[in-house]
Ligand code: SF4
């Protein structure tokens with residue numbers, strides 16, 4: 026059948042491979058193709074197509090540490106105890122070196138010429154065999170220097186996970202089960218669903234190889250209008266696409282250095298996402314580009330014209346001025362540029378009205394901001410706030426006319442899908458950038474303005490770009506795991522899918538209702 | 549010269565099967581060290597334990613595995629996870645109404661309630677051993693578990709890794725698992741088993757499939773799985789032949805053709821519609837619905853999956869139990885719960901929430917020395933578990949000798965059965981089956997001020 030189709034050039038044109046075949050320059054011969062020629066041509070064409078093929082993927086590569094985190098464990102070996110043991114065993118197992126020199130550690134902590142006399146705690150993984158085997162003189166302790174990193178929300182656990190993800194660019198995999206608390210506050214109180222038999226596609230081993238993570242930025246009209254000639258008359262979609270549902274936000278506190286701006290610029294370009302940067306920094310460093318989102322004070326809206334390459338410009342309230350919806354600023358910015366204008370709205374009293382008015386005025390991107398513990402000014406957590414924003418726009422029949430970004434409290438890979446399930450199109454990353462680059466924070470990490478941190482002294486740009494790329498690759502792959510388990514083939518479909526999530530508190534109410542002493546989920 | 553070579557080899561840490569002397573030395577050091585810790589001769593290791601398996605739960609499990617008794621100085625009942633089993637307790641009767649602690653308190657559990665012509669199986673305790681494949685654990689660990697299952701007239705599951713020849717002598721107590729990679733699924737292994745378990749999903753990595761790293765897929769593992777040595781093996785997700793309950797039913801029919809007497813277990817995870825999944829499995833012909841909750845153990849899983857995907861078992865059991873009751877089929881099917889069931893107290897709570905019995909995995913491993921260090925997948929050494937549990941490394945696997953492992957588990961189960969009877973008698977129940985669904989016998993412990 027295939028041979029028949031491919032016998033003559035005319036018939037080849039009707040075949041499935043035609044378009045590709047002509048693009049790659051099929052050598053058309055007079056007369057029929059022999060089977061051998063057909064095979065050779067097919068292989069050549071296939072190779073040429075494969076060589077041209079590109080599917081979105083983040084290239085990760087393990088990188089060295091610049092300023093490693095404190096290692097997880099301290100290993101203390103009593104030298105007298107060890108010497109006694111060696112003496113005793115040398116007599117008992119005289120000449121049997123495999124026995125005398127056998128070490129409990131398979132990870133090399135006691136390796137090297139002097140063995141346990143100078144242990145290498147950075148290799149310790151905490152299996153505790155040494156301490157159990159030699160209780161008299163070995164102690165393995167959690168390292169207090171690691172435990173004190175971060176604060177009550179962004180814990181040392183988050184920081185260590187980000188550090189590992191940015192180092193290796195892989196999905197963290199470990200043995201044994203979950204080690205943490207049951208449910209918990211904030212994002213921990215939400216679980217994602219899975220399907221026993223559905224997978225996102227029938228291709229590949231697990232079906233998640235073809236999941237899309239691209240998101241559209243901008244707005245679509247809720248319907249299309251046509252004139253009497255059948256031509257489009259009303260508004261048309263104004264959108265562009267980025268490849269991952271996370272973008273880099275303004276570095277909080279004192280982190281907005283030119284060095285960091287340069288790193289988020291190059292990384293966002295490399296992975297095809299966006300980086301919000303202060304407009305002054307963008308102008309000063311000459312960073313105006315499609316991947317950069319200059320953030321302007323509302324009073325400087327006219328300066329939007331200075332960024333001709335930007336696809337999106339965000340407006341924020343001016344320092345020291347109460348923030349209300351300022352249609353004038355938006356109008357001025359819209360006049361000044363062809364770029365889309367987005368509005369940053371903090372979850373402060375009245376945010377719902379400001380959002381509604383902004384969307385009413387034609388704003389296509391709303392960037393919602395909680396504090397860095399993920400709370401609005403009234404203490405409500407972002408999962409609830411994002412949901413409220415999403416539902417409000419749905420009720421107004423405007424959800425697809427606007428893109429919702431949201432940030433604050435996103436410090437783990439699982440927070441990305443959970444925030445999107447809560448109603449966002451994309452999340453914005455702030456503190457993870459600091460920790461991916463092995464920076465250290467001082468004090469509370471709650472209020473953006475008060476964040477104080479230091480980056481490694483010699484921040485090599487290539488190194489930093491690879492670290493951030495690795496983090497994004499790891500988080501994207503973890504997003505694929507979640508989507509794969511749910512049987513969802515693209516992240517756009519995850520938005521507002523509350524029904525594919527479970528709230529621990531609700532599940533507890535259902536499961537424990539009627540049990541003495543149970544008064545409603547308390548996590 | 550030979551001595552010098554030995555010295556060089558020893559210094560380089562060359563991996564060989566241990567000599568008798570080394571085996572003797574290491575196993576004694578490990579076993580004595582575990583006992584010293586469990587008996588309180590030394591302080592608790594500061595780095596031991598986590599919220600689910602606290603230091604005291606691990607040490608008490610070691611204590612029970614050594615002595616066959618529950619400890620009086622360690623909390624052997626609950627962890628500190630701040631929810632689920634750890635916030636539930638029993639409402640015991642006044643002491644004057646307690647029954648005698650005696651062997652007359654019945655802990656038997658029938659597994660086939662359909663009243664069909666298949667095997668009528670009753671186990672002596674309301675739990676059995678969950679699937680751990682050869683490759684993810686050593687033959688010694690598998691055999692320890694199987695020997696103990698025989699001792700207790702219970703079962704252990706092969707997991708998805710094939711059926712090591714040694715297991716055939718214990719086949720009456722071995723469940724053959726059929727999972728998505730079909731590793732080790734052959735006519736003989738299906739015909740050998742009184743119970744066949746279809747694994748649709750696993751609680752620790754629901755919806756994700758499995759992956760045995762190349763380093764752990766050595767010669768022996770590859771032989772049993774019919775694969776190439778040291779090539780990674782994937783168990784895809786899900787069954788590529790199953791897209792509906794009807795397809796699932798065909799699976800079960802296929803088993804019935806090969807082994808008409810085997811009863812069928814369907815292992816599923818805990819999505820939000822787990823109740824529908826359970827009822828579908830029942831109507832497809834399952835005798836056992838095995839629910840594996842999100843906090844369960846695994847040889848290796850993405851960290852993001854362990855906590856975030858699907859629900860904890862404590863929340864899934866009542867949902868399924870009540871739904872099957874409403875459908876009028878609850879008494880025709882056995883619900884087995886797993887995924888974070890650690891202790892006899894957890895088992896009793898799971899049953900009170902609506903399960904018939906439980907499956908244990910991590911508890912068995914802890915009984916044989918596991919410290920929950922999470923390096924099972926290979927760890928930086930690439931050799932697997934340093935305690936000889938989740939490894940097929942020719943040296944490390946020797947640290948768990950079969951008879952020692954079986955004895956540890958026997959002791960552990962003795963103590964757990966004792967505790968289960970203790971709970972039942974304090975509730976005034978002479979039979980574990982009477983506990984099923986009795987949420988009125990539970991109480992929820994709220995948080996103290998300041999917690
Ligand atoms: S705890 Fe384990 S990894 Fe750490 S030094 Fe001891 S034996 Fe090695």
Ligand code: SF4
Nearest residue numbers: 918919921922924933
């Ligand atoms: S590596 Fe061994 S000791 Fe550590 S968690 Fe795994 S089974 Fe347990």
